[in-house]
Each structure stands twice: as structure tokens, then as C-alpha cells.
Amino acid sequence: MSEKLRRQALRILAEGPLTLKELAERMEIKEKKAFEILRFLFESGEIDCYKDPDNxxxxxxxxxLETSVEHS
Incomplete structure (x- = not known):
């Protein structure tokens, strides 16, 4: 998985929370690839995951990471 895709995902997520499907659509990649990126970012502590009111x-x-982005 490329660093470029990980950075792109982080830039998009900096705009606000998204589902796997929404991120894949924004990045114009397959959901499987988006899942790999999200798993890597989650395991490295760069992103969090939660369930919204619609589950x-x-x-x-x-x-x-949000704090470091705000102060840079």
C-alpha cells in the first residue's frame, strides 16, 4: 500500500468522519483497498472508529493526530 494513498485518506478524513464506502468513493478506489488503508491507519493509531446513531x-x-494537525 502506498504512502500516497495513506496520506490522501488522512487528508480526506481531516474534513470529517466517513464510512468505509464513503471514503472509497471519495478516493475512487475499491472498498477492499480502502479497508486495507483504514486498517493500517487504525492499527498505527492515526485514526479512530466509532458507530454513529444509525449503527x-x-x-x-x-x-x-487532530491536535497535531490543528497546531501545525
């Missing part, structure tokens, strides 16, 4: 899993920047 959909959403991904967002981790609080720590």
Missing part, C-alpha cells in the same frame, strides 16, 4: 461504523482522525 454505521465511521472513521475519523485520532484525537492525537
Amino acid at each position: 454505521k461504523r465511521r472513521y475519523r482522525l485520532s484525537r492525537q
Whole structure:
């Protein structure tokens, strides 16, 4: 998986939380590839995951990364 795709995902998630499907659509990639990217970012602590009121899993920047982006 390329660093370029990971950075693109982080830039998009910086705009607000998204589902796997929404991220894949925004990045114009298959959901399987988006899942691989999200899993890597989640395991490295760069993103968080939560369930919204509709019980959909959403991904967002981790609080720590959000803070560092705000202060840069």
C-alpha cells in the first residue's frame, strides 16, 4: 500500500468522519483497498472508529493526530 494513498485518506478524513464506502468513493478506489488503508491507519493509531446513531461504523482522525494537525 502506498504512502500516497495513506496520506490522501488522512487528508480526506481531516474534513470529517466517513464510512468505509464513503471514503472509497471519495478516493475512487475499491472498498477492499480502502479497508486495507483504514486498517493500517487504525492499527498505527492515526485514526479512530466509532458507530454513529444509525449503527454505521465511521472513521475519523485520532484525537492525537487532530491536535497535531490543528497546531501545525
